[in-house]
Amino acid sequence: MKIAIIGAGASGLFAGGILSEKHEVTIFDKNEKCGKKLYITGKGRCNLTNNCSQEQFLANTVNGSKFMFSSIHQFSPQDIIDFFEKHGLKTKTERGGRVFPASDKSSDVIKTLQKFCSNCQIKLKEEVLDICFVASENLFKILTSKAVYYFDRVIVATGGQTYSSTGSSGDGYKFAKAFGHKIMPIQPGLVPIELEDKFIKQIQGVTLKNVSLNAVADGKKFSFFGEMLFTDRGISGPIALTMSSFINRAKAIELAIDFKPALTKEMLEKRVLKDVQNNLNKTMGNFVNLFLPRSVGEVLLQRLKIDSHQKVNEFTAAGRKDFIALVKNFTLNFKSLYPLDSGIITSGGVVLDQINPKTMESKLQKGLYFIGEVLAVDCLTGGYNLTSAFATAYSCAVNLK
């Protein structure tokens, strides 16, 4: 059979390699090289999967976990590790189960996939402009920036619509719509959050560890514990990115930081009282630094209208109460998410109930398949998004008839 794959990214290359064992495969990409997005993954190290169970993978899937059940059981995170090891790429597992190439080079992941595709015809710098089905011929007609082709099967592996300079500019949604597919409205996922608060400028670049970021989004509560950082416009870092994927469709969003989530209010009260007694002659600026990075402490004092030069012995009981309340619930003024193009992933995409979850075949057009990020599946950080790309590619490739 003649098969076309649109997109030489993670999912397209992987599916191409498998299919080329039995079929004539052509992979189109508009870029001058394969795997442009893969190259920048994991800060250039490519967190290619997570060394976790299928259940853990599904628990880290924000949208589409039910849909992913079949494909992740067909091709598990362990199968991804085994695949790369078998094809000569040594891997290593780091904190949180994150799997990287032992060389720390995403380019080695791309090289492995390209070698796996050595029997495919890869047409670079060739953008697919249109796909249609010619019923009389029982073939798909593909119009590219260079020519017209005919294929028996077409796999759309065009990715999402973020970091569009890597080639994923949302073309897959257009192709899907042309065949009657519905698109779940797209939003950035795993994206920094912009705040209205003016104090941001004072603390940009500061990282907070072991804090909780809490939100109430359209009445639903979310809380994530870990590391975050302040940017020039808002917040980023692991827990802010995770939060963004849960609140990206909400209308009313309240955000707050708990700087001391390990301590209850009562425990914090005891600690503050003890530290007050031991530091009566310190300035408040130095005192808050016992609890928080200095610049963040300054922001808290400003909000409490306490002069940082004031002595701790003037810290009243009411002041202490307000300080404790603020440490436990430092509210932030949500403005928006950063723009779509800044999202590590696209949330939304080809609606899942129109796709067969075992094979990735369109339920509307026989012979047409969708794999990878073009689907309305999005996962958290930790290698889960590439896992989803590889698992959907595998399910498509081994079941394609």
Ligand SMILES: Cc1cc2nc3c(=O)[nH]c(=O)nc-3n(C[C@H](O)[C@H](O)[C@H](O)COP(=O)(O)OP(=O)(O)OC[C@H]3O[C@@H](n4cnc5c(N)ncnc54)[C@H](O)[C@@H]3O)c2cc1C
């Ligand atoms: C900065 C960043 C870091 C990331 N880090 C990680 C990580 O460490 N671990 C992880 O699991 N996930 C990570 N991700 C997410 C991961 O990269 C994607 O989920 C994954 O690459 C999606 O694979 P894909 O095959 O669906 O699409 P892509 O890899 O985006 O590939 C799509 C390809 O289709 C091509 N294409 C699109 N339209 C056309 C057209 N009309 N004609 C021809 N070609 C076309 C594009 O040029 C592109 O090469 C990261 C993403 C970003 C942006």
